[in-house]
Structure formats: structure tokens, C-alpha cells
Amino acid sequence: MGVRFTDLCVDAADTQSLGSWWAEVLGYTGEVTDDGDVVLRPPAGGGPNLLFLAVPETKVVKNRLHIDLTPDDQEAEVDRLIGLGARRVDIGQGDQSWVVLADPEGNEFCVLAAQD
Structure with a gap:
């Protein structure tokens, strides 16, 4: 059985705004998924996707x-x-x-x- 690291998920209050910001930072291309999340795809061979997921709560502690x-x-x-x-x-x-x-x-x- 094989496994690949395909997505790093990031909780966000505003998925489109935060996804756009990270797309600008990294030069990744982005798209809104059917369920409203935002996925950023790196250039070929550039690592995993970043997937921004909407959450209702705000960040309160240091990232793990x-x-x-x-x-x-x-x-x-x-x-x-x-x-x-x-x-x-x-x-x-x-x-x-x-x-x-x-x-x-x-x-x-x-x-x-x-x-x-």
C-alpha cells in the first residue's frame, strides 16, 4: 500500500481571501471547490496542495x-x-x-x- 502527501489543510474564516493571499505569496494557482473550499496547486513537482477550509471559530493558540x-x-x-x-x-x-x-x-x- 502506498501513500502520498497531497494536501496541507488550513482552517480559515475567509477561505477566498486567505487562499488568495497565499497564492500571491507562493505563486500557486487557486480554485474554489464545489463545496466552497479553496485549493491552491503548486507548480509541477512543487509539493502538496494547500486546502483552505472554512471554520466558524477564530485562531486562538500557536499553530502546531x-x-x-x-x-x-x-x-x-x-x-x-x-x-x-x-x-x-x-x-x-x-x-x-x-x-x-x-x-x-x-x-x-x-x-x-x-x-x-
């Missing part, structure tokens, strides 16, 4: 699972993401090589230092 982004230029990418509506957050990470940001609904994600 998060996305790491590895850009060519960390500082420029952090500036770009903040310009798109992300914000810096302190989850107790201290002084690290990565930067912790939150998307417009408060979901934390990390921008790692460029890899050689």
Missing part, C-alpha cells in the same frame, strides 16, 4: 504545524511579505536565523535564511 519558506534573499522576502499583509510575531523563538511572521488570519509561518 506551520509552513517554512526558504527564499533566495530572506530580508527582501520578509519585506515583500509584510508589504502583502504579513506581520512579525514573537512566539518565544528568541534570536534565531529565521523570521516568524503571521498571515492575515494570524497563522504563523517562518522565513528561513537562504540555503547555499
Whole structure:
């Protein structure tokens, strides 16, 4: 029996708005599913889909699972993401090589230092 990692699901108050934001961040293509969820598909070979699911409650605690982004230029990418509506957050990470940001609904994600 085989298994594939196909979707990373993200709870959202506004699936279309948050899905559009992440599509802009990642350059993924998005579509609304028949049941109103939003699925973002990466370029071929680019990893799993992101599936945004509508939930009635708001986020209240730190994520147990998060996305790491590895850009060519960390500082420029952090500036770009903040310009798109992300914000810096302190989850107790201290002084690290990565930067912790939150998307417009408060979901934390990390921008790692460029890899050689």
C-alpha cells in the first residue's frame, strides 16, 4: 500500500481571501471547490496542495504545524511579505536565523535564511 502527501489543510474564516493571499505569496494557482473550499496547486513537482477550509471559530493558540519558506534573499522576502499583509510575531523563538511572521488570519509561518 502506498501513500502520498497531497494536501496541507488550513482552517480559515475567509477561505477566498486567505487562499488568495497565499497564492500571491507562493505563486500557486487557486480554485474554489464545489463545496466552497479553496485549493491552491503548486507548480509541477512543487509539493502538496494547500486546502483552505472554512471554520466558524477564530485562531486562538500557536499553530502546531506551520509552513517554512526558504527564499533566495530572506530580508527582501520578509519585506515583500509584510508589504502583502504579513506581520512579525514573537512566539518565544528568541534570536534565531529565521523570521516568524503571521498571515492575515494570524497563522504563523517562518522565513528561513537562504540555503547555499
